[in-house]
Amino acid sequence: QGVPKPFTEVIKANIGDAHAMGQRPITFLRQVTALCLYPELVTDSSIPEDAKERARRLLAACAGHSAGAYSASPGIELVRQDVAQFLQRRDGVTAHPGDIFLSTGASDAIMVWGHLSPVMSPPPLSPPHLPWAGCHLWVVPTMGHHKGTFVLEVAPVPAPWVVPRWGGQVQSRQCIEDVIKFAFEEKLFLMADEVYQDNIYAEGSAFHSFKKVLFEMGPPYSEVVELASFHSVSKGFMGECGFRSGFVEVVNMDPEVKEQLSKLVSVRLCPPEKKNVLSTLAHKAQLTEKIFNQTPGIRCNPVQGAMYSFPRIDLPPRAVATAQAEGQAPDMFFCMKLLEETGICVVPGSGFGQREGTFHFRMTILPPTEKLQVLLEKLSSFYTKFVKEFS
Structure with missing residues (x-):
């Protein structure tokens, strides 16, 4: 100093x-947020009608037509339905609102699993995952570099498996298939941190969701492999880090386990120009x-x-x-x-x-x-x- x-x-x-x-923030998102927090702005002629209509729809789904009211612990049902429709358009695979849990950002949702069981992840490891170090986190060198991409190389000790955000690399479809097969063989619960699915720049690279690849692989993988996929408005093209809003979709989760997950979430109460x-x-x-x-x-x-x-x-x-x-x-x-x-x-x-x-x-x-x-x-x-x- x-x-x-x-x-x-x-x-x-x-x-x-x-x-x-x-x-710069996405104007439409900020307009809708402002309208939800201060509905009197609906009379402001400078705000476009589509933003007003979106805000009315969201407020109608809130208790007392107020964004400040408690919602159901897994999140507002209307929003979960919208997320399910988004996932179905993205993957061409049916998505159910009951499999979707809203959260205060992807990191918060990921941390739920970190406290339930030992977790392993390949490096480089994203900082939000590092708190698992006190919760039986195994950082294992399972992803090798090959011509600018990552490939699965070795099979470590079985534990729930998290696929984190890479340092700027995009996983190939083949790599995702290999990870799914590995999870199937070792009976692992697969967690995919997919918050950068819109941010793909390199020619020849494309985003492949783990869920879409899983279902395109078909049985037995699509019927057995348990998957949790995370997304957030904090990253991607929106970059709304301060709003802390995201979701997790669970696939093939045992009904009894999902019931316990719902209870765990309920204890936490509800979350306060592309x-x-x-x-x-x-x-x-x-x-x-x-x-x-x-x-x-x-x-x-x-x-x-x-x-x-x-x-x-x-x-x-x-x-x-x-x-x-x-x-x-x-x-x-x-x-x-x-x-x-x-x-x-x-x-x-x-x-x-x-x-x-x-x-x-x-x-x-x-x-x-x-x-x-x-x-x-x-x-x-x-x-x-x-x-x-x-x-």
Whole structure:
């Protein structure tokens, strides 16, 4: 505090908070939210009629026509019906409102399972999953990198299995099939964190929901494999992190287990311009990959989706030794030096789980394009200087 630094601002590229990084909210969503919270705005002629109609429909489903009233613990029935219709359009597979539970964001729904049973997950692991470390979490190296994608490699100890948000990679259909077969063979409960299903940028990449692939695989998989799929408005193209709103759909869950899940949810009580946004994010994804891969020693896989990159960096032996002497992970040492000298805040890969002997950092692609380009160039220049200093 008070110590002069060679930069004028800290650029926070460490977390996927879209609106904090300057992304504009979707106007329609904010209009509907405003109308639900303050219905008197229905007389405002500047608000379009479709937003007013949506708000009227939602308020009619609330007790006392008020968004402030308690709802059923699994969520407002009308909203669960709408979610079921959305899933049915997406997958071409029947979805039932009774299998859908609304939550305060995807992370909150995921954590319900974390307290019920040991859980295992492949790295890199998303921070919302890290609290499981105190709840019997096994981080296992089950996903290997191959030509910019992830493939299933080994079979670890059986436990409920969570497929997290990747560091910018999109799982192929084949990888999803392999995971489903693995879950079937080992009798695992499969959890799919699918909050970035709209954020797909790379040519040739596509979002495949675990549920759709499961049912297209047919029996016995579609009849036996238990699945929970998570989605949220906090991520994706909406980026409404502060509103904490999401859902989980359960598939093939044992009726008695689902009854217990309903009871657990009830104890918690109830939760208090797409195209342009995605086009801009796609441009930022390509820009990130391009600039990083121009720098010797930095390798960045194609940012195929989501809102993060997870570049791998080569660190000189002297830098590794210095970090270890100071009791730090080598990539943490690099990230702290980066912050101290440039004001750029990224997250070391060691915080997510990574292959032994490799070093990474994770950064978001959310800063405004002009600022992102400066950030990438400044970070690349710092890396070159860092390597030279410790070589």
